[in-house]
Amino acid sequence: xxxxxxxxxxxxxxxxxxxxxxxxxxxxxxxxxxxxxxxxxxxxxxxxxxxxxxxxxxxxxxxxxxxxxxxxxxxxxxxxxxxxxxxxxxxxxxxxxxxxxxxxxxxxxxxxxxxxxxxxxxxxxxxxxxxxxxxxxxxxxxxxxxxxxxxxxxxxxxxxxxxxxxxxxxxxxxxxxxxxxxxxxxxxxxxxxxxxxxxxxxxxxxxxxxxxxxxxxxxxxxxxxxxxxxxxxxxxxxxxxxxxxxxxxxxxxxxxxxxxxxxxxxxxxxxxxxxxxxxxxxxxxxxxxxxxxxxxxxxxxxxxxxxxxxxxxxxxxxxxxxxxxxxxxxxxxxxxxxxxxxxxxxxxxxxxxxxxxxxxxxxxxxxxxxxxxxxxxxx
Numbered sequence: 001x002x003x004x005x006x007x008x009x010x011x012x013x014x015x016x017x018x019x020x021x022x023x024x025x026x027x028x029x030x031x032x033x034x035x036x037x038x039x040x041x042x043x044x045x046x047x048x049x050x051x052x053x054x055x056x057x058x059x060x061x062x063x064x065x066x067x068x069x070x071x072x073x074x075x076x077x078x079x080x081x082x083x084x085x086x087x088x089x090x091x092x093x094x095x096x097x098x099x100x101x102x103x104x105x106x107x108x109x110x111x112x113x114x115x116x117x118x119x120x121x122x123x124x125x126x127x128x129x130x131x132x133x134x135x136x137x138x139x140x141x142x143x144x145x146x147x148x149x150x151x152x153x154x155x156x157x158x159x160x161x162x163x164x165x166x167x168x169x170x171x172x173x174x175x176x177x178x179x180x181x182x183x184x185x186x187x188x189x190x191x192x193x194x195x196x197x198x199x200x201x202x203x204x205x206x207x208x209x210x211x212x213x214x215x216x217x218x219x220x221x222x223x224x225x226x227x228x229x230x231x232x233x234x235x236x237x238x239x240x241x242x243x244x245x246x247x248x249x250x251x252x253x254x255x256x257x258x259x260x261x262x263x264x265x266x267x268x269x270x271x272x273x274x275x276x277x278x279x280x281x282x283x284x285x286x287x288x289x290x291x292x293x294x295x296x297x298x299x300x301x302x303x304x305x306x307x308x309x310x311x312x313x314x315x316x317x318x319x320x321x322x323x324x325x326x327x328x329x330x331x332x333x334x335x336x337x338x339x340x341x342x343x344x345x346x347x348x349x350x351x352x353x354x355x356x357x358x359x360x361x362x363x364x365x366x367x368x369x370x371x372x373x374x375x376x377x378x379x
């Protein structure tokens with residue numbers, strides 16, 4: 001009897017021009033719920049906080065105009081304290097309890113790696129991750145779409161720049177954690193491409209940042225003209241402060257997750273001359289359309305969070321929204337993945353996203369910036 005009633009309802013709906021559909025998780029008539037885990041508290045939180053601000057800035061603008069296909073975007077964001085185990089639990093909660101449609105803007109290599117088993121099992125796409133890990137860019141990872149260049153691209157640019165200025169002895173220091181080890185692996189590949197070897201690869205114990213004498217002695221003994229740091233937050237400032245006590249001042253190069261704001265706050269004048277790789281254009285550089293758009297949006301929102309990290313978050317949100325539009329009103333995770341795969345050489349204003357040929361990394365953009373005496377960036 002139930003079967004006959006169900007058929008009768010479907011027939012009536014079809015006669016009225018209404019096609020019943022099965023709602024995708026996280027999708028309602030007026031909302032798309034997305035999820036994010038990241039380090040939003042503690043000494044390495046600044047880049048993640050800025051990244052999230054940039055994402056929300058773009059989502060707010062889109063929502064103010066009615067959303068995408070009549071649906072507004074809502075972001076559920078959880079702090080994992082830079083702990084992969086907490087990140088994995090946050091991911092479980094987002095998928096099983098919050099029932100999000102997709103993940104957008106995951107923060108940190110450890111968080112992504114720890115979450116991938118659930119992501120793959122539940123078939124939940126990830127758009128954008130604040131991680132340059134080469135392993136996560138394997139085309140076999142079909143559900144993750146990166147919007148930034150890899151650590152390999154960043155360190156390649158660093159090695160090339162140092163060698164072009166005559167620096168041959170280059171050391172590498174890295175956090176002894178998933179993020180640092182991933183960056184080290186990328187750096188090793190970059191050195192190999194240039195036919196050189198680092199003078200030393202020195203790990204930093206994140207639990208002993210107040211006792212770096214042995215590490216400083218080992219690195220300084222190799223007399224590097226440049227030091228590439230696969231570090232973030234307190235690890236960066238602790239190492240630089242300790243190294244400067246030797247009286248030596250090599251070129252310090254940091255990867256893009258290194259917060260200039262935190263460096264200047266902690267080191268003051270000693271932050272001058274530090275070089276940081278950037279994976280998006282300078283927010284204030286008017287030659288890039290994406291930068292002009294971002295700064296205008298920040299001005300409308302009366303936001304002073306106009307950093308490289310916030311621009312990266314803005315770009316990630318923009319990529320997700322473009323895919324959402326292409327996926328159509330009858331939204332599903334499969335349609336979102338197909339829409340992302342269709343983003344071939346899309347120019348966002350001087351910043352190109354290209355997932356053609358099965359690629360899962362949309363950009364190779366890398367620039368180098370240097371902290372000036374005034375605390376501003378020079379290029």
